[in-house]
Amino acid sequence: MLASHPLEIGHLVVPQRRTQEHATSGGDLAERMRSASIRKLESKEHVFCEGDPRIHVFQVEEGVIAIYKTLSDGRRRIIDFAYPGDLIGLGAGKEHILSAQATCQAKVRCHSAVALESLAESDAGLALKLYKSVCQELEATRDLLVAVGQRGAVERLASFLLALRRKDARDPDTVTLAMRRSDIADLLGLTIETVSRTLSKLRAMRVIDVEQGGTTVTLRDIPRLTELSNA
């Protein structure tokens, strides 16, 4: 399972994402993506770290990648979870400000950042796609900001579960938590204990069900959950 990494890449590129329509709408970009090399990641393995030179842009193929920032006191603030189809590594600077780490086994497709950017300089269509891609990313970040800014832990968890449902697609009544409680906690600005307690509370309210060692969550009452999220 963890055999041959085509490890031509050590520590690379910058962070960002959200481009699920690139697959459908992007012609040239999608082509380049397809031809790029694949890198396999174990759980907790880094795609890149803060401060590394921004050489590549990645697209998530499988699994979930946590995009985060490290605070001076060692705490970790997760900015976003990147899902298959999402781009990570876009950005303006020469080195990246965020780190990217797999929350579970994952695969990313990597290709040159400078190639992409120089191409965009002459191709308005591509540049516009990048623009709209980042716009969506921005919107997602704002939604998270709204959720985290909310007072209660219930509100945050409810927002989080609904956001996952939107990304995850698949079964509309089931979401898979392909990350640890600590990852969720670092995303929502809570502690592991509060995350766990709040999930239990939601379960007691008959709003959700938690199964399979806490990784699969069934949404039993989505209207109620939406109400609780206060979106």
Add this chain to the structure above:
Amino acid sequence: MLASHPLEIGHLVVPQRRTQEHATSGGDLAERMRSASIRKLESKEHVFCEGDPRIHVFQVEEGVIAIYKTLSDGRRRIIDFAYPGDLIGLGAGKEHILSAQATCQAKVRCHSAVALESLAESDAGLALKLYKSVCQELEATRDLLVAVGQRGAVERLASFLLALRRKDARDPDTVTLAMRRSDIADLLGLTIETVSRTLSKLRAMRVIDVEQGGTTVTLRDIPRLTELSNA
């Protein structure tokens, strides 16, 4: 002072910002900006609201504009404060998702959104500028997310003051709070009382000074403030 509004615009466009280098680097865009009409705003007056059709893009000329989202329970979550030079109203959708409201007397320059976007479709340079503009905006939103995700009120206020210092430019040791305590509270996810109390605490710590009816803040110990912000 509040005489003739060239009020060809009622409720308009979408939200976003951060483009302070457009003035220096943007040729065509800067030109169009210059020729567009100016709209004056009283404190608390809206530039546009959630749900309004996205017709114009605005650039702040004077004052501060709060970009916010309204929650279902009536609470208000401020996403960002737009300062002179910042763009608000960029976005992909046909109507905007956020509201924009002046926190004090302000002026904005407005011009057509469709014109800007159609121009970007053929001009890769302009599209790239928009892209980089949104990248910066995204970065700012992430920073806010980090700050809001932090535990303590002191950390949040410290981050906020330092962010203001970066935007405000001018005197590096002085920031002007051109907004009410309630605006700051809604940005940081705190209450007015906590904002006030925390400012008092920082003053007692000799880290800042508050003057002129609480609108002018002098940063006495920036290293300490940075330390407290935990960035």
Add this chain to the structure above:
DNA sequence: CGAATGATTGACCCCCTTCAAAAGCGGTGG
């Protein structure tokens, strides 16, 4: 099976919220 990692649950405490009151500050009019 036993060790390691992660999840859950409990008890206690602190920080922020909530409720309440007072004090600044700016305007307007007598």
Add this chain to the structure above:
DNA sequence: CCACCGCTTTTGAAGGGGGTCAATCATTCG
């Protein structure tokens, strides 16, 4: 000029939600 009013800020006291510490349970893997 000052009294009065509205708006905002500041400060105080009490309560609650989540953090912290700690123990138990569950799952995986050697």
